[in-house]
Amino acid sequence: MHTKTKDIQKQYQGYINTSPLWMKDSVFGIEQFEFRIKEETVFNEELSSNLRLGKRVERFVSNELKQDDTIEIVLENKQIQVEKRTIGELDCILKQDDTPIHLEVIYKFYLFDERVGTTEIEHWIGPNRNDTLVKKLTKLKEKQLPLLYSEHTKPILEELKLNAKDIKQCVYFKAQLFVPYTSEIPEFKLLNRQCLAGFYIHLSEIDKFTDCKFYIPSKLNWLMAIQTQVTWLNFDSFCGQINTLIHEKKAPLCWLKRPNGTLEKFFVVWWS
Template sequence: MFFSPLDPDHPYFALPSQHQRDLIWSLLGPALLDCPWSPTSPELLSKACEWQQWIAEIGCAPEYRSPRLGLMFEQIWHQYLELCGNRWQANLQIQQQKKTIGEFDLLVESQASAQQQWHLELALKFYLGFNQDWIGPNRRDYLADKIRHTRDKQLQLSHNPAAHELLKSHNWRSLQPQALMRGCLFHPADKDISATLPEDVNPQHWRGHWIHQSNAQHYLPQGDWYLLSKPQWISPARVDFSVDRDTLLRHKDTHFRHIETALCAVQLEKNKAGFWCEQQRWLIMPDHWPKPA
């Protein structure tokens, strides 16, 4: 498994396409959780650890059905399972009295584990610590709610009587439920804001920082910077150029005069090949966050 930050000369940063880096990080990047129902190193990733032997077989990205990062993450996993030759089925819906009562994210039969069958719930999440809560940038999503919903509802689907015949008809049996969560937790740079982690969080999770935009001048470190677009959030960035801190701050001021969405800024170091490689990730938030505008 990989840990953040990666050395700029790590083989990961030598991968030529963002999609290859997204795929490898989605598989081997730090797990968001570490608990019995969401382990950091699931058996299903045994082939992924040999990534340098097969990554060249992955060319272009799939034709994504949606720009939403969570759905892109799911399709990245589908591509990996195809490469491994595993039998899998995605988004199998459970219906009762013509109503959908649940859906399996992913069902997998692993050829490498004596045909072990898994029910996987996949998630790619980004949360900011604010006192007792970890909140998504859009304020509608909470880490505590996601943990509870995944553990108590999604991973219990195979025990639902309505699912038994459906699973049997698709030749799924004795499923082992697990959640596989990736993403980044942004800790407050402002020492006046606390952030308490839930006990199920992996201590070695992908860690970023966040700050209100009016305090960015005080907290953002000196260095070379780049602003990520949303599709670039999935994995640590490798880019061709950087800007200095003053240029970043001027852009930040212009942005927040007109727009109230978060800015994702990464601090960079240049590697021996001449590419700029992410070493720190920051979210710059409007001053009213997490309150509504």
């Protein structure tokens, strides 16, 4: 069963148009990979409909890398195993102008909650509060990137005639960021303000939008820009669907169409 090609192309476009979570300076000592090409690219691969969002994004990144003549992909999605137990995975090793680069790929959705932590980085959490930006950066720094230097990775690198100490490490970390409804936009010192994608509200505030239309995209379609040619729900139908999700402690991404035609992305959260 394959996802509709048109949907995949829209997801790919949404991924392409998402900005990196930070730009020039490194965050947590982690450097962002910079793509040099900026041309429009198309995604022609077929993808299984059960390929989850993170893995889908890895296919999108691979496609984007292949468009650049200065890049050669050496290795992709290589699991590192010790006695049949997987200890981690290298997303990608590539060569850019003959410089070997270990690239980890991340795509996330974060909500701003200034009650969590004390720093800009600590304030960003996952929609269901079980994921945080700090947690992800820590995992990258302490687990995912150091995997390159593991003794269990060495034989794989030797086969590729590579030495870990010669390999530069980067991440390709993109994200959509959401801020509380009607609150001031927080200050962006380290992160990229262009990642701002919408707002979030608690279920109890939903009656502010009684005159609007709604749509709840599938998780894979969280990637894409808002589409107008969908079956929009009225307020009552939307409330019925959203209550079920919130009852299951799921915070869904939704699309909103105001009476004047303005379109916005937002999360409805179960926590307050």
